[in-house]
Amino acid sequence: LQAALSWADSxxxxxDAALQQWAGVCAAQGEVAWDLRRPRDFDAIGQAMRAxxxxxxxxxxxxxxxxxxxxxxxAALGPAEIHLHQVGPEQRGFIEKFGAAVLPQLR
Numbered sequence: 001l002q003a004a005l006s007w008a009d010s011x012x013x014x015x016d017a018a019l020q021q022w023a024g025v026c027a028a029q030g031e032v033a034w035d036l037r038r039p040r041d042f043d044a045i046g047q048a049m050r051a052x053x054x055x056x057x058x059x060x061x062x063x064x065x066x067x068x069x070x071x072x073x074x075a076a077l078g079p080a081e082i083h084l085h086q087v088g089p090e091q092r093g094f095i096e097k098f099g100a101a102v103l104p105q106l107r
Contacts, residue, residue: 001079005059006088007067007097015051017088018058058087064101071106 006018054060059070074082086094 001074001077001081002083002085003059003071003074004057004085004087005061005067005070007064007086007094008062008088008090009093011060011062014060014062014088015054017090018054018060019049019051021089022054022058022087064097065105067098068102068105071102075106 004022006014006022008014008017051060059067061067061070071082071084084098088094
């Protein structure tokens with residue numbers, strides 16, 4: 001199971017990152033994705049996306065405890081593995097924060 005999520009030091013920054021990086025992907029649900037050929041096509045359809053729209057596909061929070069709770073919910077579905085996909089650009093901070101504050105809660 002792949003869990004798309006956005007973490008940053010503040011909720012606003014996490015949402016901004018999700019909107020900037022993932023809005024086009026969220027907008028391209030279903031058959032419309034087959035008609036998008038270039039990255040700018042995804043960018044164009046992503047312009048209409050709102051925070052509420054992105055939040056339906058990406059778990060957005062600055063709170064490590066909230067992320068841990070979401071991952072527990074996903075684990076309860078019984079997947080063999082859960083792959084975390086940080087959609088924002090802050091990869092190093094994500095790895096450090098999740099390694100220190102989220103993953104230990106799941107052991």
